[in-house]
Amino acid sequence: MDFSHILTGIVFWLIISIFFLITFGSSSGKNDHKFSLAKKSPSNTTKENNLNDLNNNDNREEIINLQKQCQRLREELEAQSSLLKSDFRSETFEQLQPLLTNxxxxxxxxxxKPDLPAKNLISLFTSLENLLENWGYETIGKPWEKVNYNPQIHQADSDDIEVGESVYIRFxxxxxGDNILYPAKVSLNLPPNLQS
Structure with a gap:
């Protein structure tokens, strides 16, 4: 479980605790008065009022402490989130650095030199392939591969392609894992200059 999820859970728990203290903490004293069977003397009432004042002060202090804890946890969560983002960017840049430099x-x-062969540039993309592999991402299909159309993993370039029909992967x-980040784009035909 991610540290940020744990902190979010703690903050959520603190907020709920504060809500219950405010809602039910002060009303519990009122309910106790309803169920009192003994007749109260003025001195008992004063003592109870003093106790209620102490309880209310304790509740207020506890609420203030919980609010401070909540604020501190929020700040820690924001700092952790910022640090994770910075680490992610640094690590990603490090892996893509050869591509970004070249x-x-x-x-x-x-x-x-527009006539420069594209094969001279292919080696630039090795770092990109390594990054995708480190993230655990897999490609769906290979360029110009002939496959059966599956709308779960393919995006057709026309509406008349039927499920199971033979198509070519264009992109x-x-x-x-099971999460499709981006479906493969497919077509019934290859581009004209690639057909034999």
Missing amino acids: YPTARKMAKT VGYRD
């Missing part, structure tokens, strides 16, 4: 130069080369999709 991409601007490769882009300039592609503009300067791969991605999944994280």
